[in-house]
Amino acid sequence: MKKFILMSSLIIIGFVFQTSFMVFFNHFRIIPNFPLILLVIFAMLSDGVSGGILGILTGILFDVMIYNILGLYTLIYFLIGAIIGTYSDEMLREKQLLHSIAAGLSTAVLHVLLYLILFFLKFRVDLAANILPNIILEIVLNAVLAVFVLKIVIYLFDRFNVKV
16 A cells, blocks of 8 residues: 555656646657656556556546546556556566666557547647657657656655565
8 A cells, every 4th residue: 555655646746747847848849758657667566457547547637637638648548557567567677678668668659549539539630740750759758767767766665665
């Protein structure tokens, strides 16, 4: 229970950090997605159920604060957290490269699903060619930051005596 409370708290703090302070660091029109990075790390450190629940929490935060379609981000983040959490037992959780690859792939899946769902809901979305360079830069940025965020998360888990 202590582990889940710490994970939920860090996701909420990451969300507040992203929505409040990261706007000031908006270079090249890209902002790293810290809640997604944290969700990927926590899903890899736990199981599919915990990853899905944390995905629902993260998605609800995004739906309530940012977007006007309730449930869109909840569905996408739930799928990402549940799938990564389900296959996390088969992965080597200590490998930082694996966390980095998972964060990059999750960012790509997030944007593809978001684009497809909005397209089929007949929302006006930009052409994929216009937004693809920014998405690629965000994938790279999230993949690189995942290593540093993983080190911070492991430090916090050790500091609060929570088993990883």
